[in-house]
Amino acid sequence: MLHEHAKLLSLLKGTGEVVGRKKLQKMVYIAKKMNQPFREKYQFHMYGPYSEELTLQMEEMCQADFIGEVREKKGGYYQYRYEIAAKGEEFLEAVRLPEGTVNENLLRRLNDSSSKFLELVSTVLYFEHLPKEEIKAKIEKLKARQNYSAEDIEEAFSYIESLRNSH
Amino acid sequence: MSEQYGEREREKKQRKGITRMNRPDGQLEEEKVFKDPVHRYIHVRDQLIWDLIGTREFQRLRRIRQLGTTYLTFHGAEHTRFNHSLGVYEIMRRMVENLEKKMTWETDERLICLAAALLHDVGHGPFSHSFEKVFDTDHEEWTRRIILGDTEINEVLSRMGGNFPEHVADVIAKTYENKLIVSLISSQIDADRMDYLLRDAFYTGVSYGQFDMERILRVMRPMEDQAVFKHSGMHAVEDYIMSRYQMYWQVYFHPVTRSAEVILSKILHRAKKLLAEGYDFQQTPKHFLSLFESTMTLEEYIRLDESIIFYYFQAWEQEEDAILRDLCRRFMDRRLFKYVECDPSKQMLIWPELQRLFTAAGIDPDYYLVIDSSSDLPYDFYRPGEKDERMPIHLLMPDGSLRELSRESDVVEAISGKKRTDHKLYFPEDLLLDQKEYGEEKRRILSLLHDQEGM
Known part of the structure; x- marks a missing residue:
């Protein structure tokens, strides 16, 4: 019964509010790479790994009133905030995911990072199969506009390592 | 066993003389054409494309239906990923021909585009959507492996030298550095979608799903990150969005x-x-x-x-x-x-x-x-721009500025806000x-x- 949706609800319950669609996209991607049980399919897009399936699941849950979505104007664009709603809590209760299905500590830690940094981390993870120097070259070419510094990239590598070690 | 098989195949090809060229970016002596019910003719002038079509990995696509189980609802929907792949190649060929008049290309990029268009679905398996869900595999990963692994396709692409196979795989994976090229094959309005909408409408026999592709190609203008569309061609783009909407509810989501x-x-x-x-x-x-x-x-x-x-x-x-x-x-x-x-x-x-x-x-x-x-489902509606998500469709206004499609088009705005779940x-x-x-x-x-x- 909509188990993939339930996992996302469980994520939101664990983290509290998530600000920004991009942030949520990257959190789920990174969690998936950390062997969390998310099944959404990802492809590389303008802003790193992106899952259309995840976007649709969130839309479905907004329409079912399982989650609250607040749209706010920010400069020339809109930003979205997500939170689990009462109906979503009830649904999650009814699905009864096994205890510890998602790792709340990991997800909270991701939620504490900035969306721009998570974009970098998820891009590094996307090219993980390549040697480190090639990953750096990819980021320079594909993420030129984000202006990540060499230190940012190093920080992303050590962040990934520490995620792996502590969870 | 697989090695033996590969050897046998290679021997056969050598007998046929297919591997005689070192760098097959030459043109064929005579243009070849495939008859196609959607684009009328598919034209092949490049030896590289001709050789790719002849590989066993590409021929395999004849045995995989484009629309999976849709034939159980629309009995005409028996067309295969082979037809579609040729169709995407043909649209890309026409796009490149138009764009070449408006910009300069790196020497190899024309063929990288054409090869990527032809091979973009080569990793699809039978009923791949269900397969991927159950076995947690990914056709895009298989596409990459087929292009870069020990295959006839890799052998043909490698004859172009350098990192040609990697470049083709990167365009398909959307990780190629030239984003304009990536957008021609995968964006909100690209060669892949244009072909499948027209082709699926034709083979299912539904009467909606039509749009004037010729006109869309004519009003396409290259920009740094993506192709945009002259404002005067907006109605053709509107028809394309309507086609996507109709096909979604009537065919893909049946x-x-x-x-x-x-x-x-x-x-x-x-x-x-x-x-x-x-x-x-x-x-x-x-x-x-x-x-x-x-x-x-x-x-x-x-x-x-x-x-x-x-x-x-x-x-x-x-x-x-x-x-x-x-x-x-x-x-x-x-x-x-x-x-x-x-x-x-x-x-x-x-x-x-x-x-x-x-x-x-x-x-x-x-x-x-x-x-x-x-x-x-692996299909989607057009969604207008949201920051940090997918790149929306942009219109090029007479004063040179860019406007997101749904801000100019009432039709698109109306269907963009509709329930989609x-x-x-x-x-x-x-x-x-x-x-x-x-x-x-x-x-x-x-x-x-x-x-x-x-x-």
Whole structure:
């Protein structure tokens, strides 16, 4: 019964509010790479790994009133905030995911990072199969506009390592 | 065994003289054409493209239908990924021809574009959507492996020298540094979508889904990150968005097709489970044992096609396992599940009772009670721009500025705001109507299901 949706609800319950669609996209991607049980399919897009399936699941849950979505104007664009709603809590209760299905500590830690940094981390993870120097070259070419510094990239590598070690 | 096979193939090709050229970016002596019902003719002038079409990995696409189980709803939908791939190549060829007049290209990039268009779906397997869900595989990963691995395609691409195969794989994976090129093959309005919308409309026989592709190609203008469209061509782009909308609801999201897809994926689930439990198959699925065990090699993957799947499904109609046998019969004989509309918040209230009743009536709810959601499908609507998400379609205004399509077009704005989600609950109505046994439970199930729909 909509188990993939339930996992996302469980994520939101664990983290509290998530600000920004991009942030949520990257959190789920990174969690998936950390062997969390998310099944959404990802492809590389303008802003790193992106899952259309995840976007649709969130839309479905907004329409079912399982989650609250607040749209706010920010400069020339809109930003979205997500939170689990009462109906979503009830649904999650009814699905009864096994205890510890998602790792709340990991997800909270991701939620504490900035969306721009998570974009970098998820891009590094996307090219993980390549040697480190090639990953750096990819980021320079594909993420030129984000202006990540060499230190940012190093920080992303050590962040990934520490995620792996502590969870 | 795979090595021997590869050698045999190579010998055959050498006999035919296919490998005689070192760098096949030359033109063929005479242009070749394929007759095509959608684009009339598909023109091939480059030796590279001609050789790629001749590879066994590309020819395999003839044995994989473009629309999976849709043929069970629209009997015309028998077209294959081979037709579609040639179609995408032809659109890309026309795009490149138009764009070449407006910008300069790096020498190799024209062929990188054409090869990427032709090969973008080469990693698709039979009924890949269901397969990927059940076995957690990814056709895009297989596409990459076919392009970069020990294959005839890689052999042909490698003759171009340098990193040509990597470049082609990067364009398809959207990780190529020239974003304009990536956008021609995958964006909100690209060669892939334009071909499948027109082709799927043609083969399913539906009368909507048409748009003026010629006009769209003429008003396309290259920019740094993507192609944009002259404002004067907006109505052609509107038609394209309408076509996407219509095809989504009428064809791709058709509830009967989804029912067949649900059964197909339950067959795979059942077979996977039986195999894990050591069940003694009369017909062991040796062609996809390694897929079940996640150890599939490239050579094994290339050998998979729809005929293999149908072979097993037919054989399993005689299996002792009642669930596998029944599901295969349903799929082969098109005795599909019925459905009711489902509201997730109402459904959660009756779910535990439904599960209990199904089990009490001897019908395993894991296989016979299934929710299918819009997010389970690999198709989408056009969504206007949202920061940090997908790149929207931009119009080029007479003053040189760019405007997002839905801000200029009332038609697009109207359908962009529409409800795009839907859930259906699938179940075997025939089993529930047969009330010789467990009549009480079955009547209660039917009444819960129909209440769910507000009937």
